[in-house]
Amino acid sequence: MARLSPRAATLIALAAIALLAPLLFPSSFYYRIGALIFINGLSVIGLVILVGFAGQVSLGHAGFAGIGAYTCALAPVHVGLHPALAMVLGAAISAVVAWLVGRPILRLSGHFLAVATLGFGILVYMVLNNESWLTGGPDGIAVADIGLRDLLRDYDIKVTASQLWYWLGAAALLVGAFLALNLQNSPTGRALRSLHDSEVAARTIGIDVARMKLTAFVVSAVYTSVAGSMLAMMNRFVTPDIAGFMHSVELLTMTVLGGAGAVFGGFVGASILTALPQLLTVFEEYENLLLGVIMMLVMIFLREGLVPSIARRLRRGGSK
Amino acid sequence: MRLTSIVKTASLIMATTALGAMALPAMADIKIGSSLSQTGPASFLGDPEAKTLTMLVDELNAAGGINGEKIELVMYDDAADANKARTFATRMVEDDEVVAVIGGSTTGTTMAMIPVFEEAGIPFISLAGAVVIIDPVKKWVFKTPHTDLMACGKIYEDLKKRGLTKVGLISGTGGFGQSMHEQCLSIAGDYGIDIVADETYGPKDADMTPQLTKIGATEGLQAVVNPGFGQGPAIVTRNFAQLNIGVPLYQSHGVASKSFIDLAGEAAEGVRLPASALLVADLLPDSDPQKAVVVGYRDAYEAATGSDVSTFGGHAYDAFKILVAAIERAGSDDPAAIRDEIEKTSGFMGTAGVVNMSATDHLGLDLTAFRMLEIRDGDWTIVAD
Known part of the structure; x- marks a missing residue:
């Protein structure tokens, strides 16, 4: 049997999961969970590029989700832009902001990016929270309908909002994964991974370290911004929490839990941390405790994250 | 080896929980949903609300339920996160198939849930404060707290x-x-x-x-x-x-x-x-029509939970009583019939005051429900009107 390249294998696995999972759904509520997994997964793939490939940590990525989400909420009202186009605008704004934040910071080595992004995330959150004349403040703001369901209804296709966003989310995730996997195997991707291993070594072979890091940061910001926009359009309502510090930490945890080095790992991390809280509601007050214990166990026993650790064990088992 | 066994046990536990959660039999006759902020920054709202609902459901079921049918309360903790609340709203509608929902401790979570219930046609009584929830009037949305x-x-x-x-x-x-x-x-x-x-x-x-x-x-x-x-x-x-x-x-x-x-x-x-009069239950003159309700709720709550009564739990009390009365009058658990009866609520005496709802007013409280209090010698006193 001809071996699939890891790139094709990841894409086929993601597509198969998206296509087959609905067969197991007992009710259409599970489409909502699926959609959330895909959208979170998209953010996390962005972070895989930044954390896994380039070895940089961002503690403020939710800020970009906030920019994407609020652009979708505000641009249709104030500029008359269709929400789907507003998503593109949000991504552009996020890219410019990431470039402006990253450019001075990423010339330095060390954890300056983590500190700077922490401040950036809090700044976005505070603006969304306090400028209530524009953003609706802590009570949040409604987002216009993208009108796709009405369009489908004209063709006699009736889908619930959750179902629609399940398929949109799956499509976005596949596109995101495809781009990330191509990046991974491109000269840029190899350069990123080399500076992850050793910046000095990367520099000696002629890699512009600062520029590479900046590229990774801007690309990951765009991923998270698009995911934020999609979340806003799916919920048709958004509060400043989307840009909150906890959301940043949540995204980073998903990345590390699944295994920051691999695109598929990011998807697994997003799946677990999105679905598990729903599963654990049965335990009521022990929900958070169990979530914490599971994450600690993974970090202690599977240090590289779930997917790389398990893949390695399988390989070792197979070669015996 | 150790690792594989850990992974196996973990997946086994997860699989059994998943099966267990899905295999829960639908024994309850009338399912009421609720998503409250029991933890997180708004827990001072969600906690007394959740305790109140649990207490009232137990009380009602012990007394034989509504028209002989028992109530099952499906309760989730959204931790004041609008995205989570939205997910739970979808879960209550699509998966739990509740006939009515109480909750949304905060304005943010309430506003995030409204589109779900409006589309599915499930009556929703919010416990949050802001006036935007019921103004403009939304067909399926009601609320109990003062604005x-x-x-x-x-x-x-x-x-x-x-x-x-x-x-x-x-x-x-x-x-x-x-x-x-x-x-x-x-x-x-x-x-x-x-x-x-x-x-x-x-x-x-x-x-x-x-x-x-x-x-x-x-x-x-x-x-x-x-x-x-x-x-x-x-x-x-x-x-x-x-x-x-x-x-x-x-x-x-x-x-x-x-x-x-x-x-x-x-x-x-x-x-x-x-x-609301709840805080000064004992100071109300016996002739006050609200006295029996607020004293009754306060005593029951403090006996059941051992903690001080708060107005927020009172909002949950009002919502639950209005909903139960509506289900009783509707004589069925059809969400549309329940909605129509909630809208017809009139002369209901709750902890927040007299509620008279209509097609144009989904709150139904007036200013007389509010008491002006003054703090004297470290306690509340009522300012004479």
């Missing part, structure tokens, strides 16, 4: 009675403070109130002396109003007393709990605020 608009109205009424018109505002920048601040500005004109100073403070600020100094220096200042929630108002009250500004201070219904008096200490003397 911030009404709190401002009550305060302005009292000011007018005392002949005070020049008011300084100091508002928190949290959701409650911002929303009430806006409402207070919007209706000031209707009551002939002149806002002469307008300052804000952050939810975590530990000192409001600069803002209060500025307000105190405003020419012609006759009273200060503080729309806010949590610890901020207690600090404002203390700073206000330290600066000796010498005009009356009004707080909002957001601080109407015993812990406010404890936090503010002696500085709270003479502070006035609008609040």
Whole structure:
């Protein structure tokens, strides 16, 4: 049997999961969970590029989700832009902001990016929270309908909002994964991974370290911004929490839990941390405790994250 | 080896829980859903609300349920996160198939859930404060707490009675403070109130002396109003007393709990605020039509939970009683029939006051439901009308 390249294998696995999972759904509520997994997964793939490939940590990525989400909420009202186009605008704004934040910071080595992004995330959150004349403040703001369901209804296709966003989310995730996997195997991707291993070594072979890091940061910001926009359009309502510090930490945890080095790992991390809280509601007050214990166990026993650790064990088992 | 066994056990546990969760038999006759902020920044709202609902459901089922049918309460904790609340709303509609929903402790979670219930056609009674929830009227959405608009109205009424018109505002920048601040500005004109100073403070600020100094220096200042929630108002009250500004201070219904008096200490003397009768249940004259309801709820709640009663739990009490009465009248668990009956609620006496709903008013409370309280000797007293 001809071996699939890891790139094709990841894409086929993601597509198969998206296509087959609905067969197991007992009710259409599970489409909502699926959609959330895909959208979170998209953010996390962005972070895989930044954390896994380039070895940089961002503690403020939710800020970009906030920019994407609020652009979708505000641009249709104030500029008359269709929400789907507003998503593109949000991504552009996020890219410019990431470039402006990253450019001075990423010339330095060390954890300056983590500190700077922490401040950036809090700044976005505070603006969304306090400028209530524009953003609706802590009570949040409604987002216009993208009108796709009405369009489908004209063709006699009736889908619930959750179902629609399940398929949109799956499509976005596949596109995101495809781009990330191509990046991974491109000269840029190899350069990123080399500076992850050793910046000095990367520099000696002629890699512009600062520029590479900046590229990774801007690309990951765009991923998270698009995911934020999609979340806003799916919920048709958004509060400043989307840009909150906890959301940043949540995204980073998903990345590390699944295994920051691999695109598929990011998807697994997003799946677990999105679905598990729903599963654990049965335990009521022990929900958070169990979530914490599971994450600690993974970090202690599977240090590289779930997917790389398990893949390695399988390989070792197979070669015996 | 050890690792594989851990992974195996973990996946086994997860699989069994998943199966267990799905295989729960649908034994309940009438399913009511609820998503409240039991944990997180709004837990002081969600916690008493959740305890109240649990208590009332147990009580009702022990007494035989509604028209002989038992109630099952499906309750989730959204931790005041709008995205989570939205997910739970979908879960309640699509998976649990509830016939009605109580909850949304905060305005943010409520607004995030509304589109789900509006589309699915499930009656939804919110426990959050802001007026946007029911204005404009949404077909399936109701609420029980007083609005911030009404709190401002009550305060302005009292000011007018005392002949005070020049008011300084100091508002928190949290959701409650911002929303009430806006409402207070919007209706000031209707009551002939002149806002002469307008300052804000952050939810975590530990000192409001600069803002209060500025307000105190405003020419012609006759009273200060503080729309806010949590610890901020207690600090404002203390700073206000330290600066000796010498005009009356009004707080909002957001601080109407015993812990406010404890936090503010002696500085709270003479502070006035609008609040529901629940806080002063014992002070009500026996002739007061609300007395039986508020005393009954307070005693039952304190006996069942061992903690002090709060107005927030009272909102859940009102919502549950209105819903149960509507299901009884509807005689079925059809969501549309229940919705129609909720809208016909009239003359219902709750902890927040008399509720008369209509097609154009999904709150149905008027200002008489609010009492103006003054803090004297470390306790509440009712200001005579």
